[in-house]
Amino acid sequence: MTTHPALGRRQVLALAGVTLPTAGARATAPGDILRRVREAGVVRVGVWLEAPPWGGFDADGRPDGSEVAIARLLARDMGVGLRLVRVTARERVEALLQDRCDVLAAALPMIQPHTGRVAFSVPHGRVNTVFAAPPGLHLRSLGDLAGLRIAMAAGTMAAEMAHAMLPPGSIALFTPGTAQTVEALLLGEADVAVTYDWQLRDLRLARPDIDILPQLPAHSWTYGLATQLGQPDLQRFLNIFLFLRGLDGTLADIHARYFASPLPEGLRFR
Amino acid sequence: MPRALLARRSLLAGLPLLAGTAEAAPDGSLRRVLDAGVIRLGVQVEGTAAATRSTDGSLRGYLPEIGHRIARGLGVRAEFVTVPRGDMLGLSQQRAFDLGLGGAIASTWLAMTALLSDPIMRFHLVVLTPHDRPVSGMGELATWRVGILDGRSFAEALREAGVEEARTVTYRSWEQAAVALTRGGEEAVIVPNYHAREIQRVVPRATMRFTLGEFWHCAMLRMGEHDLLRAVNVLLHLLRQEGQLPALHRAFFEQDPGGRRTL
Numbered sequence: 001m002t003t004h005p006a007l008g009r010r011q012v013l014a015l016a017g018v019t020l021p022t023a024g025a026r027a028t029a030p031g032d033i034l035r036r037v038r039e040a041g042v043v044r045v046g047v048w049l050e051a052p053p054w055g056g057f058d059a060d061g062r063p064d065g066s067e068v069a070i071a072r073l074l075a076r077d078m079g080v081g082l083r084l085v086r087v088t089a090r091e092r093v094e095a096l097l098q099d100r101c102d103v104l105a106a107a108l109p110m111i112q113p114h115t116g117r118v119a120f121s122v123p124h125g126r127v128n129t130v131f132a133a134p135p136g137l138h139l140r141s142l143g144d145l146a147g148l149r150i151a152m153a154a155g156t157m158a159a160e161m162a163h164a165m166l167p168p169g170s171i172a173l174f175t176p177g178t179a180q181t182v183e184a185l186l187l188g189e190a191d192v193a194v195t196y197d198w199q200l201r202d203l204r205l206a207r208p209d210i211d212i213l214p215q216l217p218a219h220s221w222t223y224g225l226a227t228q229l230g231q232p233d234l235q236r237f238l239n240i241f242l243f244l245r246g247l248d249g250t251l252a253d254i255h256a257r258y259f260a261s262p263l264p265e266g267l268r269f270r
Numbered sequence: 271m272p273r274a275l276l277a278r279r280s281l282l283a284g285l286p287l288l289a290g291t292a293e294a295a296p297d298g299s300l301r302r303v304l305d306a307g308v309i310r311l312g313v314q315v316e317g318t319a320a321a322t323r324s325t326d327g328s329l330r331g332y333l334p335e336i337g338h339r340i341a342r343g344l345g346v347r348a349e350f351v352t353v354p355r356g357d358m359l360g361l362s363q364q365r366a367f368d369l370g371l372g373g374a375i376a377s378t379w380l381a382m383t384a385l386l387s388d389p390i391m392r393f394h395l396v397v398l399t400p401h402d403r404p405v406s407g408m409g410e411l412a413t414w415r416v417g418i419l420d421g422r423s424f425a426e427a428l429r430e431a432g433v434e435e436a437r438t439v440t441y442r443s444w445e446q447a448a449v450a451l452t453r454g455g456e457e458a459v460i461v462p463n464y465h466a467r468e469i470q471r472v473v474p475r476a477t478m479r480f481t482l483g484e485f486w487h488c489a490m491l492r493m494g495e496h497d498l499l500r501a502v503n504v505l506l507h508l509l510r511q512e513g514q515l516p517a518l519h520r521a522f523f524e525q526d527p528g529g530r531r532t533l
């Protein structure tokens with residue numbers, strides 16, 4: 001008997017993974033978290049509330065932000081109550097691993113070492129960081145940053161990555177938050193700011209008189225919902241959830257509300 | 271050489287190349303199917319392009335075709351289990367079959383209790399009324415008797431589409447819905463477009479008025495059966511990539527299955 005080449009290829013790919021011991025098998029998981037959520041009638045979602053527009057507070061002091069909106073949508077679609085678990089940037093992964101939350105909706109970048117420690121859903125957002133400066137300063141390459149003062153928010157992924165890109169002779173100025181990086185630029189304390197593309201867009205809308213341009217791309221990464229390793233039922237649920245809410249436009253609406261821009265290409269389901 | 275042996279040979283050949291892609295420990299679901307040499311496929315046979323029984327008793331339609339291709343891809347035989355409308359989830363959990371085809375409309379409600387594959391079939395919910403009873407939107411149907419098809423999955427799709435259950439009456443089949451339309455009066459039915467086509471065949475005065483959006487059927491598995499899910503998704507991906515799935519979808523439903531549909 002012979003087999004069709006396409007059939008053989010199909011069998012090879014489809015059957016891969018049947019008996020493989022893997023990373024998920026090594027992780028210690030607290031049982032089936034999706035089932036636990038169903039039975040408890042509540043989902044605990046870890047959110048980072050010091051990072052607007054992903055997570056912060058509204059005028060009435062209630063948690064707000066794009067990731068908070070997704071957490072609320074998730075609980076609604078699961079048909080369970082929502083308990084927001086506040087986490088800091090540094091403890092996001094630990095909060096999951098210590099089982100303090102069931103799902104993380106905290107703009108966790110899908111990069112190493114996170115990808116080896118938690119399981120991600122499909123991505124639902126992208127972060128683009130840039131080196132921004134007034135138009136009088138012409139930055140054509142990273143080398144042009146030499147001798148300049150570069151403001152960046154301490155403790156952020158954007159700062160960590162941008163700092164590693166700086167050429168010798170440049171001066172990194174660490175600010176307490178992303179808003180202060182732009183402030184430093186406006187006050188003349190810095191020549192260049194490491195900031196987000198959406199932040200510059202917001203600034204242009206709020207203060208058209210201020211002229212700061214994104215001059216060099218720094219980094220770009222996607223983020224998704226995260227779960228503990230070894231929770232494939234929950235992970236599959238999250239992917240179906242994002243798929244359906246991507247299709248019906250809800251994710252695009254959330255993105256438009258918090259970032260004043262369409263969902264980035266590649267994250268859309270249609 | 272028996273097909274099962276070929277499959278195992280293929281597996282052995284593929285393992286070293288693909289060892290890095292697996293994400294979880296084996297759960298035995300795929301092994302069970304391979305060892306049995308057969309995959310039991312649950313199908314709702316409702317006399318539509320999705321699945322119908324021919325005069326010789328064999329199954330015909332889009333879903334049986336997809337089922338045969340999945341079985342061939344796994345190197346096993348396809349065995350079809352006929353599932354009454356509305357019973358797909360219950361019978362899946364009772365292990366009446368390995369993989370449910372059709373009857374599982376993608377929704378977060380269903381995804382809380384079953385594993386859903388990548389989408390296999392796209393359809394629209396359409397509103398049919400008698401030709402002399404035009405209607406242009408759901409708002410106008412507020413005082414109408416609206417017939418819908420049975421099944422929790424279908425009810426969830428209607429809920430997503432904004433149809434309130436309180437105004438509806440449930441039918442077990444498109445044939446019953448067709449009869450309701452022939453009675454006249456303030457009657458509308460909401461059915462998938464491939465059911466609507468059958469209704470129009472027997473009730474030519476039934477007219478499609480508007481759609482309530484598009485929906486997707488997925489294959490359904492029991493929670494925890496990720497080995498089988500991965501295999502099915504890989505096969506669906508290849509069927510899409512090779513053009514087989516789109517060609518079948520167009521042949522049976524006269525519409526494209528849509529763009530990228532891999533989760």
